[in-house]
Amino acid sequence: MSSQAVHALPIASAFTDDAEAQARFDSMQRYLKWRKRLLPLIAVACLLLLWEGAVRAFGIRPFIAPAPSAVAAVLYAKFGLLMQNLVPTAIEALLGFLLGNAAAILIATAFVYKRTLEEAFFPVAVMINTVPVVAKAPILVLLLGNGMEPKIAIAALICFFPTLVNMTRGLRDVSPQQLELMRILSASPREVFFKLRLLNALPYLFSALKIAASTAVIGAIVGEWIGATSGIGALIIQATYNFDSPLLYATIVVGSVFSATFFGLISWAEHRFLKWNAGRAS
Template identity: 50%
Template sequence: MSIDRSVGTTAAPLPRIWSIFPSPDAARALGMAMLGLTLTLIIWQLIIVLFKVPTYLVPAPTDVAGAVSRDLPLLLEAAVPTITEAFFGFLLGNTVALLVAVSFVYNKVVEEMFYPVAILIKTIPIVAIAPVLKIILGNGIEPKIVIAALICFFPTLVNSVRGFRAVNPQLLELMRVLSASKTEVFLRVRVYSALPYIFSALKISVTMCVLGAIVGEWIGANKGIGYLLLQSMFDFNAPRLFATILTASVIAITGFAIVSMLEKWIIRWDPGVAM
């Protein structure tokens, strides 16, 4: 008697090719955002035309678009050093923040000693620290990187400490029963618990590091987005000024999008489920 082995078996699911496209909810959210942006630009254009606002005060969106088209090579040239400073500042600030967060989690004395120092550094306005760093590090790329790193440091530190400690106690007890080392507990439990918190901080700091780089260029630079902003302001070239601001926003949004994609690629579980 032969047995029909096909009964009860489940065919392998076909590859979901359409999964590369946005979900309906994501597409709707993107559409609503684009609609809101379009309406904002239309209202902006109407206000400029109806009230006859001079271009040197506030340019119309069409003037800004013309400046972007006309000065695109200049904007791209200015964006390169700013992106470089923001990138290395992002790496430096977040790397140091993660190392300090680990030391805080595993050594209470270190946290009690240096956490107030981190808060004190955060309370000092970045525009006040920038001239000091320029004196110490010179007028090169170094002070801009350090300023971008400082502005990234605190959000990542706070979120990482919270994430490393947001571990299910039962998992820690299980690892203790299994005689796991501190390194194994850290890599297999605490890191997974902290990843959603860390990426939340990274999405904040990736935009703030661009601001840090621009502030550093305001203090002293002969190239970059910050330098072009000052130059456009002193020349009363409002269309180029707004075009430069738009360029800085595009850089920050691109960084945010990259970090968000990395988050979706790395975190494949539901962060709302307790670890």
């Protein structure tokens, strides 16, 4: 055997070992990914089975706690009614989400560049946030009427404060070295904002948006409790007064699924647009 062939054997063996190690690593990653997806589903399935068994074993009356099978039957039988009431709630939540977060981003930007404004108005924002949602709702209904406007306003208010706090911190949490480098490069204030401060604030912003995705739906539903003829909140009130527990639970399931879907879309957008920050985002 030639000397070149002798030297080639360890190299070929190293490449083979690397390929096998990479294959094992990829297989482990796939396993962990599916494990992460399946374990919650298995846990939910076990809880539903326990719930079903408890209702049947102890003879719990349907108006107290319906079996999951009864809730599933209502979801199937009244799917059209549930979707019809989901539409206004979804519109209120989405518009409130956009309005509240847009206002929070603009005000956070003003706070960062004008410290006096923050010192004057941040305590006001804190005071407004401390007022319970159920106390804000009647006031907004009196001010804005009984249409969609007060529900949108409630959803916006409930989204506003977390985004304001996170965005302000993200815009301000820039190291002096980074700012000095931008000054050395003769960057304009606009470039400093968009290429440094805003990029630095995006992880903070998406963290707040994920919270707002859930709370916006809660705000819209609470607003509908005060006064509405349609929507998830109105349907919950109607089902409660009629002691229709299967419909009540089915309505809650629809609202929760919509909220979880909204949260998932924001999480997808975070991973899509913050690939450079994947380790920190996870």
